[in-house]
Amino acid sequence: MSLTDRIVREIGDIITTLTTGTPQEQEDTLNTYFLRNASFTHPFCRVPSFSIKSIPIVGGVDSLAVILAIYRWYRTLSPKIDINIDSAVFDQRTGRLFVSIRQTFSIWFIPLYRAPVRLTTILQLSQRTSWDSDQTVTRGPLTEGREPAPLAGPGQERARYFITSQEDLYQVNDFVQFLLPGLGPMMWSFWQLLSTVMCVMLSFVFLPVYFFFNRGSGRAGDKAKTT
The missing domain is CATH 3.10.450.50 (Nuclear Transport Factor 2; Chain: A,)
Known part of the structure; x- marks a missing residue:
């Protein structure tokens, strides 16, 4: 072994x-x-x-x-x-x-x-x-x-x-099970779902900002800068 x-x-x-x-x-x-x-x-x-x-x-x-x-x-x-x-x-x-x-x-x-x-x-x-x-x-x-x-x-x-x-x-x-068995995980799961919905909504609202800050970035953009 x-x-x-x-x-x-x-x-x-x-x-x-x-x-x-x-x-x-x-x-x-x-x-x-x-x-x-x-x-x-x-x-x-x-x-x-x-x-x-x-x-x-x-x-x-x-x-x-x-x-x-x-x-x-x-x-x-x-x-x-x-x-x-x-x-x-x-x-x-x-x-x-x-x-x-x-x-x-x-x-x-x-x-x-x-x-x-x-x-x-x-x-x-x-x-x-x-x-x-x-x-x-x-x-x-x-x-x-x-x-x-x-x-x-x-x-x-x-x-x-x-x-x-x-x-x-x-x-x-x-x-949170240690602090609030049963109820704590349910509350945190609800917060996670709410946060997910907020992330999706804000991603659409700030879509122009996303494209502005990430234009030309990424591996393809880095390769273009080095050539």
């Missing part, structure tokens, strides 16, 4: 464990696959990449500790989450892993609250060796007692792919 296939196969287990695993499994998975200074972006929150070696009383703090807190709060709000990984594609040239996900988020203290949403998660991967100073390689539940983790490059444990950033992308009609 190729490196790309192994990474794609493993990412489903990683995401499922982060969103549905026990507290210890969540922490072990983050420590195993994420860099200590990884960043995280979501419509509701953002964690920039940082690492502070020493703070009085507190000690060392890094962005991974903040990401762990976010995942813990996520599981506190919705202890039971239905999640499905539809597809995963790894672009080895850029190191980006694109994952298409469907999940149903329910808040335990709000009866009948269910928010089925779709999202695309973009994970930026970067190769690190096990002796890199910015990452301590641990062995969590996904690698213990098995072959080296599939997020591994040449040299297996000596040179592995780690997640340096996570970005969750939502369509607006899926994103």
Whole structure:
């Protein structure tokens, strides 16, 4: 099995464990696959990449500790989450892993609250060796007692792919499900239809302006200028 296939196969287990695993499994998975200074972006929150070696009383703090807190709060709000990984594609040239996900988020203290949403998660991967100073390689539940983790490059444990950033992308009609399940997507769909009608009407009203600003432009016009 190729490196790309192994990474794609493993990412489903990683995401499922982060969103549905026990507290210890969540922490072990983050420590195993994420860099200590990884960043995280979501419509509701953002964690920039940082690492502070020493703070009085507190000690060392890094962005991974903040990401762990976010995942813990996520599981506190919705202890039971239905999640499905539809597809995963790894672009080895850029190191980006694109994952298409469907999940149903329910808040335990709000009866009948269910928010089925779709999202695309973009994970930026970067190769690190096990002796890199910015990452301590641990062995969590996904690698213990098995072959080296599939997020591994040449040299297996000596040179592995780690997640340096996570970005969750939502369509607006899926994103508003968190705020107004059912009603929010309907309102946004209505606005989209209204905006479409306005675009068509304004395109006819301003048709002369369109032709004026775009005369002689395009590839054919550019070729004519260069000859």
